[in-house]
Amino acid sequence: MAVLIKNVQLFDGRQLHKSKDILIENEKIVAIEDKIDERLVENAIEDNYQDIVKINAAGKLLTPGFIDMHVHLREPGFEYKETIETGSKAAAKGGFTTIACMPNTKPVTDSKEIVEYIYEKANVNNGVKVYPIGAITIGEKGQELTNFQELKDAGIIALSDDGRGVQNAKLMQEAFNNAKSLEIPIIIHAEDDSLAASGHLHDGQKAKELNIKGIPSTSESIMVARDILLAESAKAHVHFAHLSAKESVDWIEVAKAKGIHVTCEVTPQHLVMCDEDILEDHGNYKVNPPIRSNEDQNALIDALNKGVIDIIATDHAPHSDDEKNSGIEKSYFGMTGLETAFAVLYTKLVLTGKISLERVLESLTSKPAEIFNINRGHIFVGSVADMVLIDLNDKKVVEVDKFESKGKNSPFINWDLHGWPVLTMVAGKVIYKDERV
Numbered sequence: 001m002a003v004l005i006k007n008v009q010l011f012d013g014r015q016l017h018k019s020k021d022i023l024i025e026n027e028k029i030v031a032i033e034d035k036i037d038e039r040l041v042e043n044a045i046e047d048n049y050q051d052i053v054k055i056n057a058a059g060k061l062l063t064p065g066f067i068d069m070h071v072h073l074r075e076p077g078f079e080y081k082e083t084i085e086t087g088s089k090a091a092a093k094g095g096f097t098t099i100a101c102m103p104n105t106k107p108v109t110d111s112k113e114i115v116e117y118i119y120e121k122a123n124v125n126n127g128v129k130v131y132p133i134g135a136i137t138i139g140e141k142g143q144e145l146t147n148f149q150e151l152k153d154a155g156i157i158a159l160s161d162d163g164r165g166v167q168n169a170k171l172m173q174e175a176f177n178n179a180k181s182l183e184i185p186i187i188i189h190a191e192d193d194s195l196a197a198s199g200h201l202h203d204g205q206k207a208k209e210l211n212i213k214g215i216p217s218t219s220e221s222i223m224v225a226r227d228i229l230l231a232e233s234a235k236a237h238v239h240f241a242h243l244s245a246k247e248s249v250d251w252i253e254v255a256k257a258k259g260i261h262v263t264c265e266v267t268p269q270h271l272v273m274c275d276e277d278i279l280e281d282h283g284n285y286k287v288n289p290p291i292r293s294n295e296d297q298n299a300l301i302d303a304l305n306k307g308v309i310d311i312i313a314t315d316h317a318p319h320s321d322d323e324k325n326s327g328i329e330k331s332y333f334g335m336t337g338l339e340t341a342f343a344v345l346y347t348k349l350v351l352t353g354k355i356s357l358e359r360v361l362e363s364l365t366s367k368p369a370e371i372f373n374i375n376r377g378h379i380f381v382g383s384v385a386d387m388v389l390i391d392l393n394d395k396k397v398v399e400v401d402k403f404e405s406k407g408k409n410s411p412f413i414n415w416d417l418h419g420w421p422v423l424t425m426v427a428g429k430v431i432y433k434d435e436r437v
């Protein structure tokens with residue numbers, strides 16, 4: 001099987017090219033040229049008894065398949081919220097071809113059995129590559145470290161207690177020391193429980209207005225500062241999940257300048273919203289860390305532009321309607337995001353001139369690949385054909401009824417967005433296609 005994509009704007013993982021033709025044979029990209037002569041291709045392919053699919057992609061953008069290092073697939077244990085299968089379908093529709101899933105499942109991904117279970121389930125789906133993330137502590141209880149060697153041997157890509165912060169500094173120091181000796185990155189959910197103290201929204205104007213208990217920025221930034229220090233002393237790689245506060249970003253800038261091995265991510269929701277955008281007391285606006293002030297939002301955008309923030313990750317966190325539809329105080333934390341991520345970023349950041357298209361694309365492709373050592377994220381001759389075709393001019397209102405994800409808890413419902421993935425391919429095989437392509 002061969003695919004010839006013609007006249008497409010190409011982002012190769014580093015830069016944009018105006019118009020290219022790309023030939024894919026079997027799993028790989030075999031040619032990228034300004035013009036590929038179709039007759040030559042047809043002859044070559046007939047000789048090899050292959051079928052050829054031609055796609056005229058004039059006006060569309062082709063990029064490496066997106067890589068999302070922060071997804072909650074909820075399996076095992078919370079299949080009513082999402083399964084590996086429904087999450088993989090949502091990923092494909094959103095243009096993601098590689099995702100890493102967080103360990104706050106039931107049971108928690110704290111043993112090789114659960115890692116193996118996820119790999120088994122993931123491989124029977126549409127081809128989206130799923131990497132499990134193992135827990136730092138047993139049951140994510142923050143008391144006893146898991147067996148990092150066993151988890152590494154089973155194939156985890158990183159360690160995290162996402163969903164909660166590890167409160168005990170001594171235990172965290174030990175975790176960094178062990179992770180360093182095995183060269184495993186640790187992804188930090190930065191939250192100090194005593195400061196967060198069961199708040200629900202950013203501790204600012206909106207929380208006051210709605211008379212809802214706030215979560216101060218210091219609950220995040222104190223842990224960012226602590227874990228920079230602990231990672232520094234262990235010489236380990238620390239990656240911070242879903243940054244929300246200006247002060248956290250300031251500490252990361254300092255740490256990077258000192259040469260500490262620190263990387264971090266930001267979510268689309270924290271980049272495009274601030275607490276003033278919370279229009280009603282609805283659970284869909286509730287996420288941990290909370291959507292913070294406009295000043296924080298601007299600091300996050302600025303940091304992504306400067307490279308202080310390295311990558312974008314969705315923190316796709318599906319929940320059931322019952323868990324989200326009874327007001328902010330009673331709802332669970334978390335937002336779905338795989339299917340809307342690119343259109344949200346493109347419409348609210350690229351079209352408004354706040355961030356360049358290249359920077360957004362790089363943050364979703366080559367940068368996460370580089371940081372987590374994944375052999376994807378580029379479109380070069382010889383690379384595996386994990387790619388997504390995007391119609392930048394396509395404009396649609398977000399309708400959750402059309403989501404592949406079981407989670408309908410999106411803060412972007414009814415947003416009018418440009419730039420939708422229309423075809424997603426893994427190793428040369430089409431795994432999602434808009435009916436109009």
Ligand SMILES: NC(=O)N[C@@H](CC(=O)O)C(=O)O
Nearest residue numbers: 072162163287288317333334
């Ligand atoms: N982000 C969230 O608000 N929720 C996540 C947990 C997490 O990412 O910390 C979840 O698992 O639902």
Ligand SMILES: [Zn+2]
Nearest residue numbers: 162163189241
């Ligand atoms: Zn988290």
Ligand SMILES: [Zn+2]
Nearest residue numbers: 102162163315
């Ligand atoms: Zn998360």
